[in-house]
Amino acid sequence: MSGPDEPAVPNASESPAGLAVADLAAAQEQGLAGFEAATTLDALAAARTGHLGDRSPLARARKAIGSLPGPQKADAGKRVNAVAGALQAVYDRRRGELERERDERVLVEEAVDVTVVPSRPLGGRHPLTTLSERVVDVFVAMGWELAEGPELEHEWFNFDALNFLPDHPARQMQDTLFVEPEGSGLLLRTHTSPVQVRSMLDRRPPIHVVCPGRVYRADALDATHSPVFAQVEGLCIDEGITMAHLRGTLDHLASALFDEGSGEGLTTRIRPNYFPFTEPSAEIDLQCFACRGASAVEGAEPCRVCSSEGWIEWGGCGMVNPAVLVAGGIDPERYSGFAFGMGLDRALMFRHGITDIRDFYEGDQRFTLALGREA
């Protein structure tokens, strides 16, 4: 093999080919120049073959040592080795440099547009599910139980036991969806209160249960009405339970759900109202979590969450009517209790600014994905 880097052998008179001092010096110099001149690993490998390979001048010189007389062999060997060592060191250094360059170049070449990220299709849970779990967690943390019951109910649980007298207008207040056979009293529950009745029958006081679930009314679907919606109710029965306990529980729930991290707490207020199953009965208003009531003052910044009322209508509550305790098998002389209920859809609507209740029940993936984050 002969290449551009193959050195000429100028000094052959005194020593065998290539072993002359000048020859070795030339081999070393040319080798060094060849290695330094290599700018790629491939070129460096070629230079190595030329200057350190089997057919390089140095290799030929090493072979020529054998033809020298004995006493000169050792000396010539030393000189050849010295040159080979020097060349190898330069080669190693140069290879290290070129490898680092290559590695760095590869990193540059492998650069990508990090903004192009194909996303794995995301799942998500419906906001009614996550809110329901949050409410339940607030109560479970206080030692309450989660109680459940059927959605298709008998009117004894949905009305009779809750002190809705037959033919009383209150029974018509709740537009009920009835189920065949006619006259069977089967219906889709109009509230989760039948679960309270079942809880009273299944447990002995003290009773502390929270009951979330789907409920139904014969309301045609529009922006503010849905025949199916979600509610959560709570029932607390023990000796000595008072309306003060009801207020305490409502304030705690309000703060736990809507006081997002401020730590100041939120209050509720109750206004007299009528429900057959509670006496006294009240409406629950939630202090506006957005303006905390500040918008209700004349001249203040208006608030979209509460329409500058300062309060948001939240649900209903009251002290359990003694007639309900009796139907539930609980002695009203010994025990008293409170109950409350509120719409979960409604809570989500004012919390997130949802304006159309239909969005909850149309199964549009965008709705869940936007609101269904765990919290």
Next chain:
Amino acid sequence: MRVPVSWLRSLVPGLTAPAEEIAGALVRLGLEVEQVHRVGHDISGVVVGEVLDVEELTGYKKPVRFCHVSVAPAGAPSRIHEVVCGATNFAPGDRVAFATPGAVLPGDFRIATRQTYGRTSDGMICSGAELGASEESGGILVLAPDAPLGADVVELLALRDEVLDIAVTPDRGYQLSVRGVARETATAFGLPLADPALAEAPAPDAGGHPVVLAAADCDRFVARVVHGFDPTATSPAWLQRRLLLAGMRPVSLAVDVTNAVMLELGQPLHAYDRAALSGAIVVREAEPGERLRTLDGQERTLAGGELLITDDSGPIGLAGVMGGGPTEITATTTEILLEAAHFSPTSIARTARRHRLPSEASRRYERGVDPALPSAAAEAAVRLLVELGGATAGAVTDLGTSAAAPVLALPLDAAGRLAGRDYAPDVVRRRLEDVGCAVTGTDPLQVVPPSWRPDLTGTAELIEEVLRLEGYDTIPVVLPRAPAGRGLTPQQRLRRTASRALAATGLVEVVLPPFVTPEVLDVLGGGMQAPRLLNPLSAQEALLRPTLLPGLLGAAVRNVSRGLPDVAIFETGHVFIGAGTSVPAPGVSGPPTPEQRAELDAALPRQPRHVGVVLAGRRASWQAAISAVADLGLALGLVVEPRAVAHGPFHPGRSAELLLGGRRVGVAGELHPRVIAALGLPARSCAAEANLDLLVETAAAAGPPPAPLVSHFPPANVDIAVVVDEVVPAADVEAALRDGAGPLLEAIALFDVYTGPQVGPGRRSLAYALRLRAPDRTLTDADVLAARDAAVAEAGRRTGAALRS
């Protein structure tokens, strides 16, 4: 109930607070004041006019009149306007409210001269609604004939007022009267009430109109004869105005008087043309099939049991709901019989509901009318007919008595014990007296509720009155302490796990109404028995879902139609299977017996919770549908295995039933092309449905799993490829390999399926990777070979598998 504030003030002398303040005070006492209407404050230029002549314009789709209206007082220079009008309830000579050009009506509606229907219209004849005096337009407002021409109508009718619009809860019938609201107002402001129900009526006499009470649901009936009524007499402006502001339309003096007394006192009254009556009035229950033409002109067939007012001619009125046509007051009536009665609330409620006839009277009766009122109310009406209609009071009939109010014993501290704060004894007593109770005794108090509060039936109701009048805001705020709890049940925890696991695999949760059509169930294969609604919102969607698929498939179509072609949704929820049965409802005087309870529960259709999944577009694959449930099973610690089966809505070759320990828990796969076409789904849409309750119960019953043997010895990996008939399920081959390999097998996975010339037609090659490991030693080649041979042998025995050469 619309309560004009001026009317309220007339019953609460000394009430000077502005309307908004009155509304606020009533809200704090629990009255639901929905709105305070301001009436007449933005009206100008409306004067009394007289219609001179009426020309009916023809050739238009609706009646159009062209009239001349004079607005000049007598003796003043003539001021005649021509005007086009669309109403027809007036005649030449009538005095009307006329908006002259330049007038302003509510809503900044400015009246100007304009051309219409080919004529000049130089003003407008106003209805009550256009003057903001009533809710609905009942045509033109015809004024009293003595209304002075040219007078300002707002002044004349004293239209400037505020009206409280109050939503009355079902227990508080007394609030359907100005009197009832006035009592609350007087309490709120600490003022005396001028009770309008104190008019003393003359004693009944022998000459009264004969009345027979033949039904238990009527316990009081007052009938008053009025002679010599002037049928041409009209309601004075103040009376018309009160009715208009309260949302009723003036009709005629006799009818207006009965309505005004009803609004003020809450006692419905009915006026009969006495000349049209024949014989005694009998109050009785209807026989099935009896007929009656009511005031609204409807001919009604009675179901039987409705409370009726009858005379010798038959039914003349649906008691407490609506009078009959033939005996109503007419333009020539001079002899009037006034009825003021008390009927059972439930009877009236039933009748009004059955005949879909909610009336001002029935709304009051079904909430409970003061049974002590009939006599005073009739007297008030008679006095007005005498005063305004030139009549003379005739004989009095007064039958029946109302049941005595109960005496309730209220321990003095009961209110405080329920509220969680103390109330002074005199506060309790005073608050009960404020609502009209008679209070005697010391402790317990002996409380007799007033006749107008039939809702005060027990101590709880009395306590509510004390608490609400003292203010709910004075009740302290105390968090109750529950016994230490156990948290959620295992089932409840597992259901949360399931929901999270489904979302974690990329599925989007939806919540859908459970109403489905019979047609969609037929499309899905039929054979499902679903409960049927008696009063569905839509006649089509009359069934309750026995499967989650109809709703999910509908939602998938909706997503696609909204430009979201890739659908991956799930729902968990109750399905309804089978039909319910009728069982008698137990009473409520105590809890149901265990037998009654069991009977009630057995009457309900089964309602298991299901989980359903639908995949469409790029998310759809039969494998993904099956894994959705299989992965859910894994998240719950369960192994759910597919087995090929042709099932209703699914592609017969691309669907599976899902087995849990050999028991079927669900189905999954690609939908049948027929279903896809019928429902308009994207091609190759897939679905899965499983019984979530069964999965959760099985997982909950499984108990804590045993610890795995985590061997630290090296594994031996061995691949096995076998050739089987194409129809042999891979799952069967895998099960055989697993069983054959024995206890050394740690894991097995299918990694290649090959069909083609190398294995021949009708055959396929299945390649499995097995990981073998021993708990106590490093495996030898001999161990591995033995396990491999045993696995292949077992697969060969069960499935005919041969080692691929």
